[in-house]
Amino acid sequence: MQTARSLEELQALAKQIRRHIIEMTGAAKSGHPGGSLSSVEILVTLFFGGVLRHDPKRPDWPERDRFILSKGHGAPALYAVLAECGYEAAPRELLKTLRKLGSPYQGHPDKRFLPVLEASTGSLGQGLSLAMGMGFAARLNGNPSRTYVLLGDGEIQEGQIWEAAMFGAYHKIDNVTAIVDYNKMQLDGFIKDVMELEPLVPKWQAFGWHVLEVDGHSFPALQAAFTLAREVRGRPTVIIAHTVKGKGVSFMENNPKFHGVAPTPEEVELALKELA
Amino acid sequence: MPLKTRYELNLGMATREAFGRALVELGRENPNIMAVDADLSKSTFTHLFAKEFPERFVSCGIAEANMVGVAAGLASHGKIPFAASFSCFLLNKAFEQLRVTVAYPGLNVKIVGTHSGISIGEDGPSQMSVEEISLACSLPGFVVLAPADEVATRALVRAAAEHVGPVFIRTGRPRVPVIYSPDQRFEIGKAIELVEGSDVTIMANGLMVAEAIRAAEALDAEGISVRVLDLHTVKPLDREAIRKAAEETGAIVVAEEHLVDSGTGVRVAQAVAEMHPCVMEFVGIQNTYAESGPPEALLEKYGLTAPHIAAAARKALARKRGR
Numbered sequence: 001m002q003t004a005r006s007l008e009e010l011q012a013l014a015k016q017i018r019r020h021i022i023e024m025t026g027a028a029k030s031g032h033p034g035g036s037l038s039s040v041e042i043l044v045t046l047f048f049g050g051v052l053r054h055d056p057k058r059p060d061w062p063e064r065d066r067f068i069l070s071k072g073h074g075a076p077a078l079y080a081v082l083a084e085c086g087y088e089a090a091p092r093e094l095l096k097t098l099r100k101l102g103s104p105y106q107g108h109p110d111k112r113f114l115p116v117l118e119a120s121t122g123s124l125g126q127g128l129s130l131a132m133g134m135g136f137a138a139r140l141n142g143n144p145s146r147t148y149v150l151l152g153d154g155e156i157q158e159g160q161i162w163e164a165a166m167f168g169a170y171h172k173i174d175n176v177t178a179i180v181d182y183n184k185m186q187l188d189g190f191i192k193d194v195m196e197l198e199p200l201v202p203k204w205q206a207f208g209w210h211v212l213e214v215d216g217h218s219f220p221a222l223q224a225a226f227t228l229a230r231e232v233r234g235r236p237t238v239i240i241a242h243t244v245k246g247k248g249v250s251f252m253e254n255n256p257k258f259h260g261v262a263p264t265p266e267e268v269e270l271a272l273k274e275l276a
Numbered sequence: 277m278p279l280k281t282r283y284e285l286n287l288g289m290a291t292r293e294a295f296g297r298a299l300v301e302l303g304r305e306n307p308n309i310m311a312v313d314a315d316l317s318k319s320t321f322t323h324l325f326a327k328e329f330p331e332r333f334v335s336c337g338i339a340e341a342n343m344v345g346v347a348a349g350l351a352s353h354g355k356i357p358f359a360a361s362f363s364c365f366l367l368n369k370a371f372e373q374l375r376v377t378v379a380y381p382g383l384n385v386k387i388v389g390t391h392s393g394i395s396i397g398e399d400g401p402s403q404m405s406v407e408e409i410s411l412a413c414s415l416p417g418f419v420v421l422a423p424a425d426e427v428a429t430r431a432l433v434r435a436a437a438e439h440v441g442p443v444f445i446r447t448g449r450p451r452v453p454v455i456y457s458p459d460q461r462f463e464i465g466k467a468i469e470l471v472e473g474s475d476v477t478i479m480a481n482g483l484m485v486a487e488a489i490r491a492a493e494a495l496d497a498e499g500i501s502v503r504v505l506d507l508h509t510v511k512p513l514d515r516e517a518i519r520k521a522a523e524e525t526g527a528i529v530v531a532e533e534h535l536v537d538s539g540t541g542v543r544v545a546q547a548v549a550e551m552h553p554c555v556m557e558f559v560g561i562q563n564t565y566a567e568s569g570p571p572e573a574l575l576e577k578y579g580l581t582a583p584h585i586a587a588a589a590r591k592a593l594a595r596k597r598g599r
């Protein structure tokens with residue numbers, strides 16, 4: 001089992017994960033740096049901040065908490081986190097093989113190549129339903145396992161998300177926590193210019209969910225939200241995490257270009273300097 | 277006997293880009309042409325249309341099922357909507373909408389799938405479309421097109437707009453060789469003979485057409501006379517061209533960037549079985565999902581390059597000759 005790291009350790013880890021993301025996508029010459037960088041604190045809080053009950057030495061532990069990266073294109077962040085956790089299937093030295101033939105680090109999460117993943121994703125909109133099934137089964141089995149699922153803000157434009165939302169409230173799936181990486185951007189640009197989501201908090205509330213809104217780059221705020229979510233009974237929680245796409249690298253922040261374009265060698269160098 | 281192919285196969289633009297450009301041309305000619313998008317306009321090149329005709333560009337967000345329903349509604353009012361996204365999301369996420377809202381009443385909706393096949397490369401199987409020919413062809417009344425290059429795409433997008441009824445057009449992500457001269461004529465349902473030959477026929481579509489030509493050149497050097505047909509229309513099939521190939525060459529290879537057990541090949545086999553049974557071989561993706569990697573490496577690993585086609589042709593010929 002993992003114990004919570006100190007704030008300084010979490011911050012250092014976040015920086016390390018960001019460096020990995022830059023180096024991985026830079027080496028692959030493709031991938032999605034923007035949405036990987038926006039989710040770093042969320043993932044680090046989950047895996048290192050005392051939230052997810054998991055044991056890198058026992059990936060098959062039946063009572064482990066599950067994490068689903070529903071926004072599968074954010075895979076580089078998850079791969080870097082799994083590697084830093086010390087999962088044997090996710091070696092650190094292979095991170096730079098991202099997207100290469102035969103790599104455990106496929107373009108989108110692929111359980112065939114990296115069995116410690118809880119889901120194969122990449123087609124947006126499907127992870128919340130999967131989480132609902134996992135939550136339902138865990139409750140039925142008396143298994144204390146909780147399920148966490150990370151959604152993109154653009155991703156929740158998919159209708160299936162709202163089918164799952166209805167399901168979660170009706171079936172009182174309180175062992176599932178969803179997080180929306182609310183970076184206000186999607187592939188073609190800003191959410192408001194493609195398909196506005198606001199008012200977002202009342203939407204989830206109307207669907208019967210317990211809603212929390214936090215600064216998605218603040219460890220204490222995220223930790224507090226996850227603690228609250230665990231205590232709520234009778235309905236699932238969604239954490240609306242306000243984030244910045246490309247967070248941590250000045251020229252990537254809020255820059256639509258870096259949704260799905262990798263940094264050039266020069267940009268990698270610049271970014272790594274900022275993350276030193 | 278040297279093969280008289282005039283194919284230099286110089287790299288042209290991606291068929292998805294050719295689609296985006298053709299749509300702009302059509303938009304200038306016909307005010308009813310519209311583009312419908314699900315947060316992929318930069319990838320499908322409908323952003324070109326959006327720039328010139330913002331009022332005829334409909335942003336749906338990441339919601340493919342709704343997008344297809346909306347396109348159907350537009351068509352009901354006489355618009356000619358082109359709904360574009362990655363093939364996999366369009367055909368898989370919106371299949372029920374394509375079936376009941378579009379195909380069932382036979383609405384005049386054009387569905388353009390980009391990023392087809394495994395040649396998208398690094399993004400991997402969740403974004404790869406290897407079953408959409410099967411899905412699209414299963415919809416009664418649909419016309420299904422799979423152009424090989426930029427010239428074919430431009431012409432077939434135009435033909436799709438003129439055709440009244442639902443059409444699916446399959447396009448790809450990578451740049452592909454130019455096969456056709458700009459004045460080549462295309463007709464829905466009419467295959468194009470690219471290389472004349474009498475020993476064996478290779479039928480292909482999409483980026484496999486250039487591979488088929490390369491295979492034909494290699495086989496010609498071995499003294500095997502190969503006919504190459506571009507089956508740019510998978511539905512309705514050019515049954516006459518298929519019958520002639522079966523009768524005249526007695527051996528057929530179908531090559532496609534698609535699951536081999538549910539695509540163009542099985543449709544051709546059905547036609548051959550009905551009209552003039554002959555030896556057949558099939559080149560395509562076997563019963564698996566592919567993986568991330570460079571497009572060329574993936575095409576090689578999953579058996580979709582010219583040498584694989586040539587091997588299949590040799591096998592077909594040997595079987596035909598009873599060896």
Ligand SMILES: Cc1ncc(C[n+]2csc(CCOP(=O)(O)OP(=O)(O)O)c2C)c(N)n1
Pocket residue numbers: 032034035036038071073122123124125151152153154155156181183185186187245259314315316338365369
């Ligand atoms: C069903 C589906 N449609 C389209 C895509 C293509 N796509 C990949 S990422 C993306 C934008 C995602 O935006 P968002 O969920 O906000 O992710 P983030 O900003 O965190 O990167 C799109 C449209 C996809 N992967 N799946």
Ligand SMILES: [Mg+2]
Pocket residue numbers: 035152153154181182183184185186
């Ligand atoms: Mg976003």
